[in-house]
Amino acid sequence: MPSQKSFSIELFPPKTPEAIDELRVTRTRLAELSPKYFSITFGAGGSTQQGTHDIALEIQQEGYEAAPHVTCIGSTRETVRERLNKYRSCGIRHIVALRGDLPSSYGVLGEFRYANELVEFIRAETGDWFRIDVAAYPEMHPQAKSMTDDVDNFVRKVKAGADAAITQYFYNPAAYFRFMENVQAANVSIPVIAGIMPITNYTQLARFSDMCGAEIPRWIRLRLESYGNDLASIRAFGLDVVTELCEQLLAGGAPGLHFYSLNRAAITSEIWKRLGLHEKKAALEPAEEKEIVSA
Numbered sequence: 001m002p003s004q005k006s007f008s009i010e011l012f013p014p015k016t017p018e019a020i021d022e023l024r025v026t027r028t029r030l031a032e033l034s035p036k037y038f039s040i041t042f043g044a045g046g047s048t049q050q051g052t053h054d055i056a057l058e059i060q061q062e063g064y065e066a067a068p069h070v071t072c073i074g075s076t077r078e079t080v081r082e083r084l085n086k087y088r089s090c091g092i093r094h095i096v097a098l099r100g101d102l103p104s105s106y107g108v109l110g111e112f113r114y115a116n117e118l119v120e121f122i123r124a125e126t127g128d129w130f131r132i133d134v135a136a137y138p139e140m141h142p143q144a145k146s147m148t149d150d151v152d153n154f155v156r157k158v159k160a161g162a163d164a165a166i167t168q169y170f171y172n173p174a175a176y177f178r179f180m181e182n183v184q185a186a187n188v189s190i191p192v193i194a195g196i197m198p199i200t201n202y203t204q205l206a207r208f209s210d211m212c213g214a215e216i217p218r219w220i221r222l223r224l225e226s227y228g229n230d231l232a233s234i235r236a237f238g239l240d241v242v243t244e245l246c247e248q249l250l251a252g253g254a255p256g257l258h259f260y261s262l263n264r265a266a267i268t269s270e271i272w273k274r275l276g277l278h279e280k281k282a283a284l285e286p287a288e289e290k291e292i293v294s295a
């Protein structure tokens with residue numbers, strides 16, 4: 001596998017002390033895969049903000065690259081400045097800059113409207129200290145007026161100073177390649193890393209996908225539905241589908257893959273192994289992990 005491609009993993013900050021301990025074990029297993037970095041999500045609504053910081057710091061202190069997510073919706077310039085300064089003082093040099101989504105009950109909109117304003121602010125405040133990744137949507141962000149508008153808005157983030165992008169997950173590689181044609185036509189040449197969501201739980205996947213606008217192609221949906229509660233069959237089929245998707249993306253020129261691990265090591269390790277991304281025997285038995293019901 002060409003070494004210049006980037007393979008990385010997303011984690012989210014758990015809510016309980018027990019889950020935080022479990023994540024330390026999961027992280028150790030995932031670290032055996034030698035990902036380029038771990039990104040850590042950030043709750044725009046406030047619930048997991050300290051968690052993002054703490055996990056990023058732990059990862060950094062263990063000698064791995066941490067890329068905390070920073071969202072701007074509902075935030076003031078001062079709060080974002082404080083977050084950036086904290087990361088900077090800990091030696092963190094990589095962040096994922098996002099607008100974020102607020103729960104509808106959350107009244108305060110803050111001083112930023114869109115992620116391009118956040119990227120601009122980070123560059124103005126911190127120069128080239130941070131590598132800044134932004135989000136991209138091969139199947140269009142659900143709130144965008146049109147694909148053309150969404151691509152224009154993506155280009156705005158790149159012009160504001162983004163170094164790379166990570167996509168929302170998708171199961172249709174043609175959507176990624178079309179998106180790349182569109183952004184390349186706009187003279188964008190930053191790496192757009194494909195976001196990969198492993199399939200282990202159909203109900204959860206369908207719920208996520210409805211929320212974030214990712215399409216589960218009909219043939220995949222029907223097969224997954226036909227398995228009912230047969231988790232072993234869902235997992236086996238999901239592994240085949242997602243591994244093939246990764247192979248097609250890499251063969252077609254995708255500069256890397258970012259795995260939405262949902263804080264589980266086994267499935268990401270298995271795909272990693274099938275793709276030949278590491279030599280170590282890091283694949284874990286599925287029985288070692290509990291099924292997750294929420295992220």
Ligand code: FAD
Pocket residue numbers: 040041042043044045069070071096097098099100101113114115116134135136141142143144145149150153154156157166167168169195
């Ligand atoms: P933006 O790029 O600002 O786009 C949001 C919408 O506004 C789009 O429809 C876009 O077309 C439109 N738009 C953008 N700029 C303009 C403009 N100037 N004028 C008019 N319209 C515009 N959410 C979290 O809360 N925490 C996380 O940690 C998190 N991590 C994520 C990681 C990845 C890789 C991805 C793909 C998503 C993540 N999200 C996270 C979800 C993300 O916050 C939502 O998808 C959010 O709705 C959009 O964020 P954005 O940064 O893409 O926003």
